[in-house]
Amino acid sequence: MTLLEVFQSLEEMWIGEAIRTSYWLFPFIEAIHLVGLALLGGTVLVVDLRLMGLTLRSRTASQVLLNARPYFVLAVVTMFATGIPLALSEMIKLYYNFSWWVKITALPLALLFTFFVRNPIVLRERASNLSLGVLGLVSIVLWFTVAGAGRWIGFS
């Protein structure tokens, strides 16, 4: 079974079929995806800007992170819950869509970096301000690559 055939059978699943045949389902799910983007971006930015010393300097980085984390997780869950159905409705288009491949490559990198590199280092509270700043910058670049490539799926 080739990758394209896998994508074809995914597209043929009932969930993608339901979204394709509906007039408003795709736009509706897409709008929730955008609301999730706002929350995801906000919870990523407030932490990363703090790591770069650009906001909430009177609070420790780990305090800022711990308060944002539940809403970051909520946003990630929302993005998966809406993004997966959206993708299932047009798997063959995505197979040929370069932006989608960029997004789907950057996404696991961003998630792994956030949960296994940035967060543990921040919570250990031993890193220098410079290394915290670098963590924040890398996180912003990774997440905005995911978001920008995601928006570009619709143009390419």
Next chain:
Amino acid sequence: MSLRWFADWLDTHAWSTALHESLYMYPYIETTHVLALTLFVGTLAVVDLRMLGVAYRTTPISTISQSVLPWTVVGFVIMFVTGLLLFYAIPVRTYHSIWFRIKVIMIVLAAINAVHYHYRISKNRILWDNAPRPPRSVRMTAAASLFLWVVVIFSGRMIAYNWFDCDRPQPDWVITLAGCVIDEVASL
């Protein structure tokens, strides 16, 4: 009809057409508009969550506001400028869009909500600045803000769909709400 006249006038601009038809400029502006949601609504949501008493409960509201809201303002400026450009590229259709009209109304309501908070509700902030769970009026303002901006995002996204466009056959209520010009309404 004066606003429609204004949209028509914008539509005659060569730059408006050039922007609409550009291969990269329009998508770049649109992408910037969407990504700025993270900076604008995203950071505003952080402030609202604090005012709701569900995040940063040990940080004074004034600290969160003074430190985070400047970024919200940066996000708003980016969204407003790119939004104006997007309107400039497609003025007449956007002017008649029901979704755009809902969006503008919601933005006005959100602005009223923000002004009301700033000049009335936050007057006695000293009393609840440190409160993990602020008074009801503060929480209501934050909830209204979150609700209104979610509706703005929803209606903004829907502008792209042509369900209620004047150049398609539409029921009377759509023609009224969209302000379609009767001579231009498709007859079917």
